[in-house]
Amino acid sequence: MAETTGIVCDLCESRNRSKSAYIWCSVCEEGLCIDCSEYHRVSKLSKQHETLSIDSYRKLPECIRTLSKTCLVHDEPLELYCGTHQEPCCTECIATKHSLCPGTTLLSKTVKGIRDSEYLASTKRRIARMKLHAEEMKQNRRANIERLEKQGVLVCTEVARIKDETNKHLTEIEAKLVNEINELVMSETESCKNAESKMEDRLSKLQDLEKGISETESYGNKEQIYLGLKHLTDCLATEETTLKSNMEESCFQEKAIELILAEEMKLLTTISSMGTIKLNVKPTVISSIEPNSSAQMFSPNEASYSSMTISNIKRGTAGSDCIEGTRNTCSLVQLPDGRIVLAAANEAETFGYFYVFDADGHCIERKFSFQCPFGLALMNQKLIASFNIGMVAENLDLEDFTRISEIADGNIYGLSCYDNILAMAIKGEGITLAKEDENPFKTINVRYRSLAYIHLWKNKLFYSDFTLFVLSRYGWRRNLESEI
Template sequence: MASKLNISCGSCGYEEISKNAKKWCTICEEGFCEDCERYHKSMKLSRDHKMISIEDYRQIENISVNLNCEIHGKKLDLYCKKHDIAVCVVCIPLEHKSCSSSDVISIDDATENAKQSSALLDLEGTISATIDNVKHCIKNREIALKNVDQDEQTIRKTITDTRKNINEYLDKLERKLLLDLKSKHGNCKSKIVKILNQLRQMEKEVEKLKEQTLQMKRFASDLQVFLGTRQLNQSLCKQIGSLKGKIRDYTNNNIEIEVNHVISSFMNEAKQFGEIRVSEAMVELQLKDAKIDQAQIQIHGLSQNIQNVSLKLKQKFDIKGSEKKITGCIVLPDNRIIMADYYGGGNLMEYNNDGKHIRDIPNSNRPFSLTAIDTDCIAATYGDKQYLEIINTTCNSERKKVQCSNHCWGISYQDQKLYVVVFQQGIVVMDLNGKTLNTIDIDVSGVFNITTTSDRIYYTDTDSDTVHCCSVTGQEIWVFKDQSISCLVGLSVDMNQNVFLVGQTSNNLTVIQHDGKDRKVLLTGRDGLEYPFAVNYNKQKKMICLGYKTGSLALYQMS
């Protein structure tokens, strides 16, 4: 490569003369001073060589174009039209025997008007499209970088707010407990002090009797002693009787504390504050077409191929006292299963994962849809009763009732927020205190079930037999419809944002790809499905809970 500072004249250099070049020969790939340039042009062999200024050469000196054959080292002075390749004279008899004389032409003829050739135009178009594609990818990744930073800040705020809320709640419980301690301690102390004062008064009176007895013995007459002894004895018996009565009423009040089992289990079971998960969803960038394969770029994240999804039956069991379809079911982190029997007995039932009925959880009405908030806390809607409840499943007295403006059906919990389908209103977003944060304006006249992820909302529309996926702000991402799935009801979503969907009248369970473009039927009527309704996917255990027929539930392990 030529020097960055000066380019020497090649001919003068051969004569060991140092002289700067003024022109550059693109054929000889050598610099020439003014004298040597004139001599170069005067020779017949080099008379037609193209000479450019050194300044122009500077623009192309870093562009490497090999003018010699890489195999034989000879000059590329021929061109094979049949194979679209520049060749040397040695290549012809060895590699191009079958090529006709009309196929092989001189390189000069081939390069005529090269700057106006379609190949160059195609190259320029491809380069331009590739640059646009790269810029598009850069912009996409810059947005992704910004989103990741925003996610980090959001999670930090969630952690801080959660810690603050826990601290405030524990402070409230502590104040309440200390007030209770103060009250009970005061009552116990008051009882003891009261009896203690009575005993001290009795002590004084007995001491007084003792003193009277001594004085009577020393100074009174026999008659006085005789009568006084009996009178003082009566007084003493009275005091003794009073003392026995007080002793009989003695109770020792020991003040103890029993820490609420929820707090104890929290300290024992909560091994970490939370879990940071990175979900990888496929991203497809729509790029401009390019003429060469290397410019056709796609960026894909990792996502599970739904065609590889399969289910293995773990357990089937009948639901106690249920003669109707279960409308809601959830599997809690401790393996307890909670079910809502809206159309049957209106019960809220708790089972273990072996199918054993644990109890019926007291509830205020017929629960329709359920969502898990944590191990011991769920939320339930009550349909046409127009309210929902946040329920502590371990403490029946701890529940919060939230009134809605109309019938409330589907409910889902995500990131400290509840997403509730409210008839004639839309999807109402509220905090865990029941305060409305936002209302997503969506026609929910045919919507009864909903599920969510950190950035998406999914719901089924029974009127149109469609599944909808939208952002948390309500912008529609995709809509899915399949003639083989009818009366769409329950749905749930996995870590890869693939959707599990129940077709009630088509008697099937289907998984829909995260982009809504593909689906796979997992279970059908041949697997025992008969008017299924409720479905729940437990992300931690990769387990599906399915109300597969009236009065019965099934658990499947996903792989």
């Protein structure tokens, strides 16, 4: 009879009987036959225990079925829950390992309402997103294989044809092509050296201006400083105009050598160059696996932030040359492809840079910005940046961080996005909320107006102030504001 379900009644087995289990008690961690289940159901000690049928129990994943309700250290039932470490524990654990942890409560109270919780719903949504993403990646790779196979056959056929027609001319064509490449490299190298020399002149003059300001500040009187600044500012404006003018010159344009197969290659007697096989690589267009916001751990008993610690921080290898000249790190955001973009300003906050890092913290590149970037946010695969000097917020290209379009103007500092809503901190005015490609639907007049950084999460806004050491929280749906 015990072979019917494959799970025996533990109570009967302890009495040397063999009966098939009819239900499973997750509290007792035992299978029960029909007779024993009736006693279990009316017993004062177990009548409140939740049970499920053996068929339902067998359908649970192995990792769930093997979850123990008994402490492996103290052999006591896991009836309590530590919100700080987010793990179940027994009474002995509370007295030792978790003695200083705030917010401990009954495990039964912690899991109450889990079936209807956002934690469960967000986990299911996350799995669905990942499944969809994986399926799209699979189909995309299959389609890419088919294209590669067809392209491979076509290219091989073309290569064979070209080889038969041009084999006796290859040596001559190669020598001519190499000579052209060398001449082009020499010419463009000289052009780049001229550009480098111009920048050395600009740097020399800017260093002279910097020295002039420093010496005037150190040794001049107030009138000399004021009048000297006017002269130095005029000189600086001239240098800035010259610098911008230089950027338009041909020698400052990005140039790259590429070999294009000539039409003359089709005619044997007029072949002048051969070409090369080029593999075009571009990002795969697949919906992002990242949600708009990360799911929060379900627990009605949040631990005190004062007891939390930060660990396992991965330190990158940016290198001092990558961030040289940068003093003010303003904000950062992670792009859909995993790259991390950091907005930073120079010490005088007159211009800035976009630093790009890979997921391991290595600095990939640095992009110069004539404006001074402050806030960064990602909204529906679009990068948004605020520029407090230019007093504008713009959509930027994800590759070269150039301007695509203007979103809003004003003294905009911090940016934050959640669930298709963009929050903008406008210094001296308040915080505006807007949806993509729409006018702001709400302006919040917060208590502190020298706004700096903001963070939007669900129906709450967190913001800091430039002049006060205050972090504030604002429930924008209920218009409730408080200091943290």
